[in-house]
Amino acid sequence: MKLKIAVLSGDGIGSEVTQQAIKVLNAIAEKYDHSFIFEKAMVGAKAIEETGSPLPEETLKICANSDAILFGTVGDPKYDSNPNAKIRPEQGLIKLRKSLGLFANIHPILTYNSLIHRSNLKKDVIKGADFVIYREVTSGIYFGEKKLSEDGKIASDNCTYTSEEIDRIAHLAFKAAHIRRKKLTLVDKANVLETSRLWRKRVLEISKSYVDVKVEFLFVDHAATQLILNPRQFDVILTENMFGDILTDEASVISGSVGLLASASVGEHHALFEPVHGY
Known part of the structure; x- marks a missing residue:
């Protein structure tokens, strides 16, 4: 089985946990003769800092063309304490769920x-x-x-x-x-x-x-x-x-x-x- 997986590590500890998840997936691939292709993309606060958007169009495109999405986390304390912020890291996950029908x-x-x-x-x-x-x-x-x-x-x-x-x-x-x-x-x-x-x-x-x-x-x-x-x-x-x-x-x-705990957001595709x- 050959699958493409979009990896959105996001912010904070997201990079650490997704790296460990990839190790597990690679071990599964080796044991059961699967092939996983991982493609990384930005989301959340890091994406806002670099592109101005919590979910850049390139990230959405990568996710739409993948078989599954491995997601880390989004968020930054500086946004939590700013009620006037119009763009927030969490909007990236919300938009991703909506755009892909999850x-x-x-x-x-x-x-x-x-x-x-x-x-x-x-x-x-x-x-x-x-x-x-x-x-x-x-x-x-x-x-x-x-x-x-x-x-x-x-x-x-x-x-x-x-x-x-x-x-x-x-x-x-x-x-x-x-x-x-x-x-x-x-x-x-x-x-x-x-x-x-x-x-x-x-x-x-x-x-x-x-x-x-x-x-x-x-x-x-x-x-x-x-x-x-x-x-x-x-x-x-x-x-x-x-x-x-x-x-x-x-x-x-x-x-x-x-x-x-674990969580999955699923849609039709x-x-x-x-x-x-x-x-």
Whole structure:
């Protein structure tokens, strides 16, 4: 098997972790007679410094013509402390997901017996936890229209979802639940948000095609509580962009460190793989 892999090490520790990942991939290639061709490209703060863009067109072209993307990390403290920055490193990853249609972020959460002491949570609560979060990452409030009044005192962010955007990731999550422990939890805020009510409506309809999968619904605030109180109850969690962004970071304490987790963003034609990082 011969594959081309785009390597976007990005900022900070991204270069170190991608170098180690390449070593692992080369070992796999040697053992199983594969051939991996790695092509490096810029993204994030380094790309801003050199090109003015967190995702240069050349980088996007390289990714679009690759079989997979190996991603490091993006971010720089100088942007975190500057609320007026119009261009930010994180915009590179967001644009990359959108441009390549990487709509589903798949985020496994599990505990390792040898590392269970790394978590601050009670061991008898987290031992055996093993679930996966399916987060929609190419729509929602992060991609909605953003407005700021001329006097800078009023701001708004629009959150929009279509049935098609919900359906495609819901099917992936149901298929995962079908081959796992056959339970899917939709996390929403359907008591107050119209977008959440659409999510719930579509999931209920799609569930008719997966009759062996048990479906439950949790409001996001209650889900955040249950992740800590009883993480073993979960199998597959399905949620929208912003809720998933928050919950995946919260869930990292179950494993003991956000640095122990992996993440994949997949679409119909492309896929991106990355380690998860702390702060």
